[in-house]
Amino acid sequence: MSPASPSKTSARTLGVLALVAVVAYSADQFTKFLVTTNLTVGESVPVLGNALVLYFVKNSGAAFSLGAGYTWIFSILAAVVVVVIVWFARRIRSLAWAIVFGLLLGGVLGNLTDRLFREPSFGLGHVVDFISTPWMLPAIYNVADICIVVSMALFILLTLFGVNLDGTRTTRASEAAAAPAAADPASVEDAEAGPESHTPKPDAP
Template sequence: MTETQPTTRSWRGWAVPLVLVAIAGGVLLADQLAKNWVVANLVEGQTVPVLGDFLRWHFVRNPGAAFSMASGSTWIFTILAAAVVVVILTQLRRLRSVPWAVFLGLLLGGVLGNLTDRLTRAPGFPEGHVIDYISTPWMWLWFPEAIYNIADIAIVTGMILFIVITLVDIPINGSGRKKSSESVHTGDDAGEFPEGTHATP
């Protein structure tokens, strides 16, 4: 039993971070391809119904945060996004949990998607405007005039997953729950039946 633990830890040491990288790369690629399509095919300010009023394309250039909030503070969000990327990368060494890898992958991909816009799109580095184009009027009750993109969806989904992970108490290194389980079956039992005694029905 104990002989297989180093192998398992070694396998998780590279496989779990790979899950993070794959998810982040997929989100970033899908986000940028969609934004490039929008810029090439839609007119800024144009609304194109997709599923009636449930889903529409509406091309805008967003200088603020997700859902078009805090416009005019682009450079601040550029710095914050870069800081988030650095923090996530520093966690790779500890990462052994797949749920954590999915959460961090979604967050990293979403942050990189919008950060790419701020670094490469007009009006220029580091204040480029983020391309938003997904409009769902039925959400306006909670988010007035919300227009967003794939990167925003990934970030919000990741944060929801983070809440679940926190509530369930899943450790980032994948070891906390296992240790507590072992203490229940070894430490407690040893204290109840000391060596040299026998339990009776």
């Protein structure tokens, strides 16, 4: 069986990235719709006792409500991240990396939608947070935040395991094999020159 062409691989990874982003974004917006239509701001509903509580708040800042007075900056940064991911997506050939960037894209778009279209105004909207797990995090978050955190965790794992964007894997053995050649440019030149470079030349008369 012949290997898939780069164009087919690229189309497949782009499809996976887009699908993951759509699912993540849809889940985030749908859960926020349910919360905003069924709860009032400040209302809490225990789901699993104190382990999982639905607590509806509006966050104008970043994680842990930091930077509450700079909502417009977070809106610009999120828009930049979206543009970078879309531009960078064409370089991805690994399905694992496609999932990482799909989760990141869907999560960032989810919170960016809140900042752009929710009250009080365009670009200054407050993000809807509603998931509270006091035993794990002293913060209230949403599905978009979960997607972003999971994408970051996968990013670290793939980096540690040496998985590249093109699907290849960099191991310590391959790095060690490449190190001597990189450290000795003369050996590289000899290899490029071929066996003729080692043929002794006759002495001049």
